[in-house]
Amino acid sequence: MVTDVVPPQRLRAAPHRAVPRGRALLTLCLAGLVPAAVLAATSLGPSATGPVDTLVILLEPTRPMLEAVGISPPVPSAATASLVWSIRLPRVLLALVVGAGLGAAGLVMQAVFRNPLADPGVTGVSSGAAMVAVILIVTGLATPLTLPLGAFLGALAAVFVVQLVAGLRGGGGGTLLLVGIAMNSLLGAVISAAIANAPRSDDAQAAMFWLNGDLTGATWTDVAVAALPGLVGIVVLLGTAGELNLFLLGEDQAASTGMRTARTRQVLLALSAVVIAAGVCVTGVIGFVGLVVPHLARLLLGPDHRVLLPVSVLVGGVFLVLADVVARNLFDPVTLQTGIVTALVGAPVLLALVCRRGGR
Secondary structure, X not given: OOOOOOOHHHHHHHHHOOOOHHHHHHHHHHHHHHHHHHHHHHHOOXXXXXXXXXXXXXXXXXXXXXXXXXXXXXXXXXXHHHHHHHHHHHHHHHHHHHHHHHHHHHHHHHHHHOOOOOOOOOXXXXXXXXXXXXXXXXXXXXXXXXXXXXXXXXHHHHHHHHHHHHHHHXXXXXXXXXXXXXXXXXXXXXXXXXXXXXXXHHHHHHHHHHHHOOOOOOOHHHHHHHHHHHHHHHHHHHOOHHHHHHHOOOHHHHHHOOOOHHHHHHHHHHHHHHHHHHHHHHHOOOOOHHHHHHHHHHHHHOOOHHHHHHHHHHHHHHHHHHHHHHHHHOEOOEOOOHHHHHHHHHHHHHHHHHHHHOOO
């Protein structure tokens, strides 16, 4: 269960009090870190362009306005501009959107289930996407259209089944959690069977590659697929901080305030599922972002979700951008998968948090 629980009186009053100035300032600083991370990540690579050159390229659409006020930036080469606009920037923005969504969804899951080990895949959303994607890959039906669409629908279908079964049992968050674990195990078995019986070894390798999560070859279409539903879901989730604070009190106390806990839980999980599915369907399964980022945010800022939600969004996005930079450049010319880097970083951080908390 969540251990960072504040007195009920403080949580009830929280929606009506101003956010502490220091925490609001930290959120603004993190927001300023986002464009810096995007600029740095877009500049780095086997053929480094340099932050200044990259900034000039990114500001190229504003050249007429700059020249109108007497500023004449240098003209970048066509090859460098193509590298930035067609290859690096889509990958960086995709990492930013997906990381932000995973950070927000992970925090929502932990609050709804009152369990700090809950992650974005706990309701089967990642496994549902993975099962459909793997089946499409090993059967040769995967295309740039069918793969993300099938993964997106598979993710939503898995969450729908989990909520339906849990609703039939009439249970609360604990029942949903158990049904989600069972669904993950079932879908995991289907995924393993599909890969083990793939007719071609190349298809099995491609399926394993997808399961590890990666942003290689990201396009503007991928960015649009992830951003359109993902950003809408994130914006809506940002408005649910009061409900998430009440969930930390327990379902009985939350219901005593007038909140319809079952319906609110379903809405929150559905929104989280859309956000996760939008990212997973184009990147594959990327772990630890939605588990570790909310942990760190809560450790630094306390349990108030009015602060935690925007911070988790910002830190999740920046974390995945930086993880992708490491994946691209650490062992150049060999490129690691982004999901592998998040696991290599996230697992030790989670272990350190567990050791720090000790018996608590």
